[in-house]
Amino acid sequence: MKILNPAELEIDLFCKGIQIHKSCTIDRDGRLFSRTRAGLGSGLELVIPGDLKNIWMNVPAEEDFAQNSPYFLVKDHDSYRVLDERTGFRYPVLIPEEPKWYTSKTTSGVPMHRIGVLQGTYLGIYISNSCSYWFNDPPLNCKFCTSGFNVGVNELAQKSVEEVVETAKAAKQESGITFVHFNGGFQNDRDLDDAAQYVKAIKEQVGLLVGIQVVPTPNLWKYDWLIDLGANHFSFCYEFHNPKYFAELCPGKEKTLGQKAFFKALEYTVNKLGKGSCSGEIIAGVEPLEDTLRAIDYITDVGAFPTVCIFRPVIGSDMEDVASPKYEDMLMVMKHAYESCRRKHIPIGIAPNIEVSLIVQPDDGRYLVPRNLNFYINEGLLKLKKFAANKTIFKKELTPHPVLTEEKDQSTYKTAWTDHTVYSSLATGEKENKTSRTSL
């Protein structure tokens, strides 16, 4: 076996998990384990250093399959390493410290880690009071999710605007975050309405890039409203490209929205915010591989970037006994994600200091391809784009500024709305299953 590069190690750790050796003192050195949102953040946050970029990841440590992992986190003097007991290789890793603000309290007296947590280098905040799919009888929750067990248990169910602003300010000042990501479960088309107040407050009082991840709305004008309030990014978790898997494993989304709603909202928001601004989120390792590759092609075809979660059989979820995916399969998927972005000139890794630990980021795939002339040309282009975007967009977005749009009045958006988006056949539901609207 060869020594793995940082992205290969990341992928293998996502697939196999890690055991934590008794030599480790994570309680003193690392971040608390916090199972929030859908439950993916339950693992060990670590950083794999590399020459192209440092890779942040959240390694599964609590799930049953991690008990059989060949990987062990060991502490050697003051340094941490990931030991592969099959080969004896020891990979140096960094354990990010727990931010001091985690234990600070908001004015209302709530510890800030119960408002939001770092997932990599960004702040993740669950804004809704759990997900309505869990309260159906029988439940309609997504089979891989545990959010119904977490909200109200490991994190506060109701978060005030003041609590969110205070937490985001502390995270910006002390941890240097540039991005806050709001997500939530199904709220019967109240999702964006609930997010609006937080988005505006962050823009006016903190100055951060803002992402929103809620189920899509058929009222597409709401996205215009949220964009004017300050939203920079929307992500749409449609999870599975194969309609049968989507219907079976996401019964709530199938019943209340259908897959088409996700495609339509994704294409609409990309059209509004520009190439590389929004993402389609999928889970790899459950549906057939060719469907996952097709999903990546579709997402990049419409100008979005793919966020691919390696399936984690999260403890307590309906799918906790499903096997974790194979490393070789996931390697192929992640390489495809990077190459697909590169081929279609999707700007990836442009935004400042946004490292997502729960997924393999498309630009982690830079480690998975040969470093030839094309590679270096692409690297150069990305650097130029990054420089330009920092000057023109991010500098302004990271400074608090007034927002004139009303967070409680949507009337003008509702009445004066027109849609000029050219949708794909997937979004319109045309019989021809043609995913491309741009030539490859």
Added chain:
Amino acid sequence: MITNTSILELEEKLHFDRFPALELLFLSLDQCNLEFDLKECNSGVEIHLKNQIQGNPNRGYLRIFFPIDSKCVLFFHKKSLVPFSRDRFSYGGVVIDERSKSRYSEFDAMAWIDFLHSGLQPAKKPATLKKSIPYSIPEDEVNKDD
């Protein structure tokens, strides 16, 4: 079979007279001839079956406690694999009310044992299990040997 504590010694603590479902549970456990640990806690007891699940120790635990005099809670959970962590992962619970003594049968008790024996496999969830429990779950006591 009971390996480290006698049921008789715990009978008073578990209030079999007020919660006959618990007696059914322990009788069923004994009939199944399963090896288990029974740990006495300040606020009740905890059962852990000693079988293996796919070559690993069964991670399922059943905590029995009494949040108020008239209620007994069966809390199914797993414990964290991380050495320093005291996290518990809830799989739901059953709230037994003193006033409805005959609500739970031997069949229900067997379903609880079956769930526990499976290592809390989702497919084995008992019909009586509720996702949320309207009581605070007592913290695990720190083992002096740890």
